[in-house]
Amino acid sequence: MKLKSLLPLAFGRFQAKEPVLLEDGLNIITGDNESGKSTLASFILGMLYGFKKEGRTRTYRTPEFERYRPWAGQEYRGILVYEAGGRLYRVERWFDPDITKIYDDVTGEEITHEFVQDSRKEYNFAQMHLGLSAKEFRNTIWIGQLGSIQDGDLGLEIQGKLENILQGTGDDLPFTKALGVLNVERGKIKTPRSTRAKLDVVLQQKAELSAELEEAREREAQVREIMVELRRLRQEEAELVEKAEEASRQLDWIRAVLLRRVVSQARHFIEEITSLERTLSQLEWARHIPDNVKQDLEALVRSKEDVEARIGEVEAELSSLGVKRQSLTDKLGQYATVLSTGLIQDQVSGLYSKYLTCKASAGRSERHANEARRVLRRLEEQAGSMGELSGLEDLLAEAENLKEIAVLSEREKARLDVEMEQAKAALAGASVGGAGGWLYALSLGVLGIAIALTIVGLPLAIPAFAISIVVFGIGSYMRKKAMDVRSQAEQVYNQAVASVEEQERRVAQAQAALTGFLELQGAASVEDLRRKVQQLSEFHTRLINAREQYDLAHRYWYEASQELSATEKELVSVLVKAGCLSQGQAVTEGAVEMLQTKLKQVAGLKAEIANVDFRVEESEAMLSKFRARQEFLKQSEMQLLDVAGVASVRELYDKIAAREKYVNTDRALGHLREKLNAVLSGRDLGGLEDELRQLEEAVGDSGQAEAAASGSGTGMADGAVSADHLSETDYQEAQKYLSGIKSDLSELRERKASMEKEAVLRQREGRPVYSIEEDLARVSEIEKELTQDKEALDLALQTLEDLSRNLRREFAPLLNQRAGEILKQITRGRYFEVRISPDLEMNVIHPGDKSQTPVANLSCGTVDQCYFALRVAVAELIVNSESFPFFLDDSFVQYDDKRLEGALEIVSELSRRHQVLLFSCHGREQAVAEKLGIPCNIVNLNRFGEKVR
DSSP, X not given: OEEEEEEEEEBTTBOOSSOEEOOSSEEEEEOOTTSSHHHHHHHHHHHHHOSBOTTOSSOOBOHHXXXXXXXXXXXXXXXXXXXXXXXXXXXXXXXXXXXXXXXXXXXOOBOGGGSOBOTTSOBOHHHHHHOOOHHHHHHTTEEOOOTTTSOTTHHHHHHHHHHHHHHTOOOOOOGGGHHHHHHHHHHHHOOTTOSSSHHHHHHHHHHHHHHHHHHHHHHHHHHHHHHHHHHHHHHHHHHHHHHHHHHHHHHHHHHHHHHHHHHHHHHHHHHHHHHHHHHXXXXXXXXXXXXXXXXXXXXXXXXXXXXXXHHHHHHHHHHHHHHHHHHHHHHHXXXXXXXXXXXXXXXXXXXXXXXXXXXHHHHHHHHHHHHHHHHHHHHHHHHXXXXXXXXXXXXXXXXXXXXXXXXHHHHHHHHHHHHHHHHHHHHHHOOOSSTTHHHHHHHHHHHHHHXXXXXXXXXXXXXXXXXXXXXXHHHHHHHHHHHHHHHHHHHHHHHHHHHHHHHHHHHHHHHHHHHHHHHHTTOSSHHHHHHHHHHHHHHHHHHHHHHHHHHHHHHHHHHHHHHHHHHHHHHHHHHHHTTSSOTTOOOOHHHHHHHHHHHHHHHHHHHHHHHHHHHHHHHHHHHHHHHHHHHHHHHHHHHHHHHHTOSSHHHHHHHHHHHHHHHHHHHHHHHHHHHHHHHHTTSOHHHHHHHHHHHHHHHOOHHHHHHHHTSGGGSSOSSOOOGGGOOHHHHHHHHHHHHHHHHHHHHHHHHHHHHHHHHHXXXXXXXXXXXXXXXXXXXXXXXXXHHHHHHHHHHHHHHHHHHHHHHHHHHHHHHHHHHHHHHHHHTTTSOOOEEEOXXXXXXXXXXXXXXXXXXXXXXXXXXXXXXXXXXXXXXXXHOOSSSOOEEEESXXXXXXXXXXXXXXHHHHHHHHHSOEEEEESSSHHHHHHHHHTOOEEEEEHHHHHHHHO
């Protein structure tokens, strides 16, 4: 494969109008930062393999899909032209929406169908012509700045590719793991008991697609039936249009006949209108009285009669009310004694309730006072035997004082014990045995030296004697001082012992005094004495409360008795005055009920008298109102006669009769005019006559038109219908017949539109048959492939061991040799031998001691060079194509000038067999290529960018 041109029409920053032309051999694509080199490199990758994630059956995009959306516009597309096998291919790809078309660039023929789609719905033209998947492409012939950790899965992928070449498959499974995976993969395809294995799923999909295909075929058959029905409806539509035209002509003839009749009727109505107008002029004298005079007169007469009747009724009611009031007044005089009390029923009930309440309250107060007196007497009897509280409180204070003296004595003894121990420790530390002893020894030593010096006769003998004397004096002083200190310590200790003994005696005395005092009081401890004092205090508190309760209850009893006496006196006075109780009798419930009954009767009589007085006032007011109304009606009658212009009611009735005749005549005239207007239909007679002449000219011979109208097709009654017998009903029937035809035509057109819509919707329901057949064929092919894969897996398990042993023997020496040759040329002989592990981890052989060094321990630039050599060597071994391109994206950034020359020599050698695209943001590669005389095609994106933006 060789790329010929790139045209990023709408891709990232590019909006290209002219293609980027590429040539065989080396193509150096240069440009500044942000000139579009990386965008153009990603454009090549996207045009070849798309931006979908591998291994996905649904559309999942890679990050590059959004990254390289056009900066402007809605399209997202490009064109790539390449040569493979002597044929030029033009790939046109729309990234969004996802559309790919492939053409023969010479003939212009679309050849997309020559390629198949993978699981990502991507056509396999790139994999077919390069022999590489997208992942293998990025890990072999697409070479960037590699580094030792930039592409961690490179070793596994390339190792798998080498192994797969040996076993003749295209899977990406690493050969070293194939033995363990084969059994798992066979189980994934199909096992005797599986239900969700790959083959099971494919068989289920095949069954679902078969059912969907059957539904789609039924749907297409239904659409064909709908199209046949549409052709029939179009024929029926043409027939209805013809019938509608014929019915319209017949309707015009009937309209002409009826119009002729209308013109005749209009002329008759005009004559009658003229006669009625003359009658109206004769009754003009009665026209100008008010319209409502008759109603006013009748209402006035009825009102007068009604008022006179109501006046008689009110006068009779006043007489009856006077008699009734006198009777009630006589009855009320019989209750004079009750009235003299001046009370009402509610007041008596309240007074009696107050009496009962006071009586109950007095009883309760008496009971409470008696109970409080009994409690008080019982507590006073107990108080004589318990003694006075003040004496016990003094005894408790004295006991607590003795206890405090004992506690303080014990605390003082504890303090003296501590001081005695401290004095004892000080006495033990005041030893005089070693005080000045070493000075005595020193003085004796010095004295011995002085004696020796004297014997020898040296002059130092005198100073030696003096020193020995001074040292002896100091030692004597220190011993005396130590003895004084010990003597003082013994005195302090003896005093402390005496103080402790004295305090022990005081403690014993204090405890004996406390114990004796408590025994006299009959208490075991101060707390016991305190509890006795507390109990006596609580008893005296209860006694005081009992006295207060008795005083309060006695006071309540006295107050309740006084209130009861006053209330009873007031109630007895009322009952005696009303005659319900004799003087000196006690209050009884019967006497109170008798008084309440009499007061109730008095209240009833007073209410009846008040009601009678109220009714008298109302009747008198109503009588005054009716007499005023009677006078008003008389005045209204005179005003009505004046308005009508007559002197009496009889003359008014005559004038009203003439006015009614005038109104009836005017109404009849109005009806005739309405009929005339209805006949004329808002047009004048002259217009109708003109329309009639036009219709007669249009329909032609009336005899022929009448014969045409006699058929049943007009919608009229069966049989011949002459012009004399035509009526508005016939016209309406003809019009209805025409409307029916039009309605049928409208319904037919609606049905036709509905069926056309249904046909479109049925066609849009589900997928078309060809699409389902394609999927069914694809699933069948997958079924076939899975079956073949299962059979192949069974065979592969038997031969895999032999193939594994052959892999290293066949490919490892070739890969080591070719990678070493490339690295030797780049490094100018510094490194020329490499060892590549099965997972493609590289080690270089040190030229001196032949030791292996991992490439990770080398400089970054050397790591790039090692992996560049490895990629080229691997690509030459695994790419299943005679000619394929290399893509170098800033691969030489970390190379120094010498090694860059070596790398470009390798590139020059590769460019003789392969097309090479080198992307660079530096001018070094171009300068070195010119220096070495390497032919190359320069594409400057800086100048190109001025055209494409």
